[in-house]
Amino acid sequence: MKLRVGYELQYEFPQPTPLIAMLNIHYSRVADLAAPDHIVIIPSVPISCYRDGFGNWCSRIVAPAGHMSLSTDAIVTDSGLPDEIALDAAQIAVEKLPEEAIVFLLASRFCDSDRMLDLAWTLFGHTAPGWARVQAICDYVHQRIAFGYEHARVTRTASEAYQEGRGVCRDYAHLAVAFCRALNIPARYCTGYLGDVGTPPPFPPGDFAAWFEAYLGGRWHTFDARNNTPRIGRVLLARGRDAADVAIATTFGPNTLTSFRVWTDEIAEGPA
Known part of the structure; x- marks a missing residue:
């Protein structure tokens, strides 16, 4: 299409x-x-x-x-295909990760994973490593944060999004990325176009979207904690550690x- x-x-x-x-x-x-x-x-x-x-x-x-x-x-x-689902994508041990993925394990300006280590392991330590664990993170973040443009704040970190329980798509992505990194899963922030193809009306006003990619099974996979369902027609603009890298x-x-x-x-x- x-x-x-x-x-x-x-x-x-x-x-x-x-x-x-x-x-x-x-x-x-x-x-x-x-x-x-x-x-x-x-x-x-x-x-x-x-x-x-x-x-x-x-x-x-x-x-x-x-x-x-x-x-x-x-x-x-x-x-025209929805985001791929790869249920068998496994988590890679840190010592076996490629060097280019290591930076996406580290805490960053908005993804303060170092503050969320204990919480992440408490919430998700019982889940199966790999795709199931990242999906569990998305499910949790999707429920934890209430979406609203009136909740937008450009200085909000992942830990603050968790505490406040509200935000916009960047906050969903930041919180999910921070949880992934706290669990030793490389994750990077993405921004781009995402329309309403395949979704029922009414459609919200046009905007740029935020999602994230997690490194599983030897490659990067798309996840979207805000929508939490495979979507059609993502067009990537930029990737980075968090929103500060891709303004x-x-x-x-x-x-x-x-x-x-x-x-x-x-x-x-x-x-x-």
């Missing part, structure tokens, strides 16, 4: 302000793009790009004083986000 994905972000800046955007589709999905998802900036300003330590594509600009918009509109081909826009000065739109829509394909 084909998906139309995109965003429009509008800002007001009181002065010229450096900005780093992480808004391009991840290199692992570039082959699925019908055309490059270039960032359109109005008014036009110079842009330079680089890859960060996790392989994410980052764009640097200096936003001019006044109004500025960032947008894109792209078409992505997707398999869609990091600004180095005062600003106001005046408008925010995200879309992920299935394109109806007619008969051949």
Whole structure:
């Protein structure tokens, strides 16, 4: 199937302000793009790009004083299949993990797994290691946190999400990742597009989504504690230790986000 994905972000800046955007589709999905998802900036300003330590594509600009918009509109081909379930995916002993997975065992800014060791083992130590344990974590987090955009707070850590019992998709992902790491399962935070394909209406407003990947059975697998069911049409933007690594826009000065739109829509394909 084909998906139309995109965003429009509008800002007001009181002065010229450096900005780093992480808004391009991840290199692992570039082959699925019908055309490059270039960032359109109005008014036009110079842009330079680089890859960060996790392989994410980052764009640097200096936003001019006044109004500025960032947008894109792209078409992505997707398999149309839901997230894979691999019930036999086993947990890998720490000493046998590949070096690149080790960083995703460590506590990070929002995934403070070091504060949750005893709790994690109390809650999940009785579960079977591997897929069943990660799914048990997702089931618990899905029930523990009450979703609501009014509960969003950009400074909330995993342990605070556990204590407060409320949040948005990033909080579900942070808490699940922290539990996984406390149980010696590498886990990394993901952000991207996720539409409503295959789900019943009414549909919520468009937004970027957060989920996570756990390293089991020698590879990374997708999990989603917020929705807690296999979904269709995920389009990855970036991966990192937590949301601090994959912010869609990091600004180095005062600003106001005046408008925010995200879309992920299935394109109806007619008969051949």
